[in-house]
Amino acid sequence: MKRCIYHVPYPIETDSYSGSAIRPRKMLEAFRQNFDEVFVISGYGAEREIKFKELKKQVKEGKKYAFMYSENSTMPNLLTEKNHMPRYPFLEKNIYKFCKKKHIPIGLFYRDIDWRFSHYKKAVSFYKRCITLPLYQYDLMLYNKYIDILYLPSLQMGELIDYRGKKKQLPPGIDEKDMVLYEKNTIEKERLQLFYVGGVGGRYDLTKLAEGIAKCDFVDLTICCHEKQWKDWCEETKLKVPPNIRIVQGQGEELEQYYKEADLAVLFINAKGYANMAMPIKLFEYLGHHIPVISTNHCEFGDFVEKNKIGWSIKYDVRLLEELLRFLNQNRNVIKDTSLKMDATAKENTWSKRALAVGRDLQNIKWGSR
Secondary structure (H helix, E strand, C coil): CCCCEEEECCCCCCCCCCHHHHHHHHHHHHHHHHCCEEEEEECCCCHHHHHHHHHHHHCCCCCCCCCCEEEEECCCCHHCCEEEECCCCCCCHHHHHHHHCCCCCCCEEEEHHHHHCCCHHHHHHHHHHEEEEHHHHHHHHHHHHHHHEEEEEEEEHHCCCCCCCEEEEEECCEEEHCCCCCCCCCCCCEEEEEECCCCCEEECCHHHHHHHHHHCCEEEEEEEEHHHHHHHHHHHHCCCCCCCCCCCCHHHHHHHHHHCCCEEEEEECCHHHHHHCCCHHHHHHHCCCCCEEECCCCHHHHHHHCCCCCCCECCCCCCHHHHHHHHHHHHHHHHHHHHCCCCHHHHEEEHHHHHHHHHHHHCCCCCCCC
């Protein structure tokens, strides 16, 4: 019987559609799909402590677990209580230490490194940083001591953190039940339909996307984002929104109508700094819906688009975007052919495949290698 442990130092949200909430939920579903038994340690500290005691009891009675997979928090793990007070300062350390002692390999997904960039200083006050920055370093100290494999959205991100063990890339995935190829009349349409879903402003700079769309009267762009975020960004950039851009709100199943309409998906953002090494969940949602992607090049997600031939990766330049859109408008069969060829890549990038890869990695750990 294949058994594993799944650990996150916070409650697993079931009704949130943010990337940080989707991933732990989907990975847990994927482990349950592929393993006979998954012992879950999650929730706030009191709940995790109870589950940890139960785990120790089971192991003492002879139950075997092949490995433990963990995902950290976007905040320091000690601050994940409702009131952000470190009421259980040694709980995660004791969980890792116990697994190490019992020869249960540990893999941990390290979510993001916002705290290493200058924009973190602008977003978080000096007094809060005096608390959070040492605690982020404390988490890394524990990972260096106890974690066998550190998983990352991209290996480029791993170059900016002090982890001396084995690192592997583990980008987001696709839910197999959400994979769909909608029938579209792209070739016969009067206007091409483009779609972008996600953040606006900050690391998601859409300035040149908007400028390029304004020059192409044969396309319409739908942007799905928070209304306030869009208004704030327009005020900040003094952007005059062209008539062929519409703003909508939606999440989860509400997005299906826009995926169904879209001929092309867009990840044409100014990929610098943190955005340069990110692997947005939205990219894999586009892939799962077989919508060819227009992406910025020379960044982690742009390289993925180019390597897997699921769209076009170009320099963040208005003229080049306009040229590409004009080419695709005049050669719409290229869009259709690219969409049809995305299926194989989609099937290789499911959440289930991610969980199976973790299982293979951790069960091949040789003791004494760390």
